[in-house]
Amino acid sequence: MLIILVAIIGTYGVIYVAITNVLMPSDLDTFKSELSTVQVPVNNDSSIKEMENAAAYTESASSLEYVSPSERSAVASSMRISNTPPPEFFNQNLEVSDQFFSYRMWAYTMIFRGDISNELKNISSTHEEISRLNNETESLNQKLYTDMEKGDSKAYAEDLKLIADNLKQYNTAMAELKNHLETLVNLLE
Numbered sequence: 698m699l700i701i702l703v704a705i706i707g708t709y710g711v712i713y714v715a716i717t718n719v720l721m722p723s724d725l726d727t728f729k730s731e732l733s734t735v736q737v738p739v740n741n742d743s744s745i746k747e748m749e750n751a752a753a754y755t756e757s758a759s760s761l762e763y764v765s766p767s768e769r770s771a772v773a774s775s776m777r778i779s780n781t782p783p784p785e786f787f788n789q790n791l792e793v794s795d796q797f798f799s800y801r802m803w804a805y806t807m808i809f810r811g812d813i814s815n816e817l818k819n820i821s822s823t824h825e826e827i828s829r830l831n832n833e834t835e836s837l838n839q840k841l842y843t844d845m846e847k848g849d850s851k852a853y854a855e856d857l858k859l860i861a862d863n864l865k866q867y868n869t870a871m872a873e874l875k876n877h878l879e880t881l882v883n884l885l886e
Contacts, residue, residue, distance in 0.1 A: 725885040732878040740864040756854035816881040
């Protein structure tokens with residue numbers, strides 16, 4: 698019985714040392730690096746305000762009706778080309794990211810560092826929210842281009858409003874991500 702207890706304690710000790718001496722420094726570097734790339738706000742308020750003003754003007758003046766179909770089509774095509782990221786940009790494999798976070802959450806919980814585990818969970822959730830907003834914005838952009846081609850001023854204006862709202866939400870999510878990363882880095886130091 699004593700041998701089993703010593704084996705369990707010894708195994709736990711090895712795991713504890715591995716996590717604190719290998720995983721924690723590695724995660725500290727990883728999350729410091731990610732933190733250094735986060736810029737807040739991502740979308741400046743003046744650009745969002747311009748988009749909201751353009752939506753209000755387009756809706757009130759029905760301005761797209763005065764543009765010829767060929768010009769609308771040319772503008773929409775140009776917008777598609779210049780504003781559409783490659784397909785793989787938003788379709789990132791979130792399963793790998795989920796596994797990355799779940800293994801780490803488990804490891805930190807195992808050494809009684811639930812505070813670190815909770816911050817990892819918050820960061821994972823924020824990454825998912827940012828990914829959702831990216832996909833939703835890209836979908837709205839595609840609808841915007843189509844509404845431009847059709848000359849539907851009201852739908853185009855509504856698309857602009859929704860995109861502006863998504864950009865505000867994106868800024869909020871990025872600010873949350875930065876806060877969670879700062880907290881995590883402080884916990885890992």
